[in-house]
Amino acid sequence: MCDTSVVLATATKNGEAFFAKNSDRDPNEAQYLVMIPAKDYGKDARVHCTYIDIPQVRHTYQVLLSKPYWMWGAEMGANECGVVIGNEAIFSKVPALKEPGLIGMDYLRLALERSSSARVAVQTITNLLQQYGQSGNCSREHGLYYHNSYLIMDGKEAYVLEMVDRMWIVKKVQDFYAISNAISITAEWDMISDGLIDYALERKWCKDRNHFNFKEAFADAIYTPLSQGRERRRHVMNAFEENRGKIDLQFMKNVLRSHSLNPASSFPDRSLTAWNVCMHAGPGPIRSSQTTGSLITQFKHDAITHWVTGTAAPCLSVFKPVWMNGGLPDIGPEPQQQFTKDSLWWEHEVIHRRVLKDFHARLSALEPNIEQVEDEINEWIMAEKRNEECGQISKRAFQLEKDHYILWNDLLKKVKSGHKNASYYESYWKKNNQKVNIPV
Secondary structure, X not given: OEEEEEEOHHHEOOOOEEEEEEEEEOOOOOEEEEEEOOEEOXXXXXXXXXXXXXXXXXXXXXXXXXXXXXXXXXXXXXXXXXXXXXXXXXXXXXXXXXXXXXXXXXXXXXXXXXXXXXXXXXXXXXXXXXXXOOEOOOOOOOOOOOEEEEEEEOOOOXXXXXXXXXXXXXXXOOOEEEEEOEOOOXXXXXXXXXXXXXXXXXXXXXXXHHHOOHHHHHEOOOXXXXXXXXXXXXXXXXXXXXXXOOEXXXXXXXXXXXXXXXXHHOOHHHOOOXXXXXXXXXXXXXXXOXXXXXXXXXXXXXXXXXXXXXXXXXXXXXXXXXXXXXOOOOOOOOOOOOOOOOOHHHHHHHXXXXXXXXXXXXXXXHHHHHXXXXXXXXXXXXXXXXXXXXXHHHHHHHHHHHHHHHHHHHHHHHOOOOOOOOHHHHHHHHHHHHHHOOOO
């Protein structure tokens, strides 16, 4: 499960625009950052996606991706043209297909590699959808099948695209928008696929064309409520409305780090069902996901900065800057399903899981240190104005965070609060840790 949002310049403090996403996946599903250069292909070239291959285009754009280690596609990313996309699982009365095909994350990467603007990205995805549909298992460890929605942005405009089977509907964003694991488009839209309304009418999911409401017609009654996607979306939308005109980069970080949706259950070990925007997994089928990667894209006048974690748990992570013209620094080996020493994601995950043993006390101890690192990175950016310094700033930022890991681990050992996790929660994490041989 995930949360994605966009805020256009009309609603921010300094005339900037923002994209933000938390990617929620299985707790041991390591996610990593990769930057892929632009490339030209021959006329008969094909590209192998997660499960199937399709014809390749003659030219693909440079892309920055945050992706689960095992799939070709990505949860979120950006391209050299300034297009940025995040996707969400959504659930419908229409069953999701299971045969291997193009999954939602494949569509996201295909759109980034092939699209020069947000509007073109919408066209890229919907054209491919009409041809290939969406199907296939979206989990490495168990069966997970769903439909997809997207927020697609290029700094000047943004669109929400929601898809069920080969059908789709699009709404252009005004000021701000958030999506979660629930259909969000209702009775107002800007583009719609042929046959979508007829499909609902034939099944008596709406009484006539004048009363068509996509959410009411197509949303399911089981998985959507269990995911609390509507509540999470409402939480983010309310935060944007209440802070209209005051939204800046720090505000977007706070949104992705938020545990306030369910404050009574913000101790991760105290609920089997509660979700937050910054998600920490728990036992049982409902809370089985955690935030495994985060991205904020900041459109500041003519400059675009991508703030990435490359790690799980944004509340415990440093948002580090990456620029397309500066490249991605060496962040260690790509993570796999087992703990990988020197992998950024897994090294940070050791800290995350140690914090979960006494969440509030240990989070409170680390927060000032994380803030200090981010302040230092911001000072570097203010001091360095030349484009050729971008790659060096990114390299220093990633290294600065890793240099603090020893300090943070030592600090965690000194925290004493007397809190004791629920036994079922301890057992759950013990099993997860043993699966991947993580030294917690």
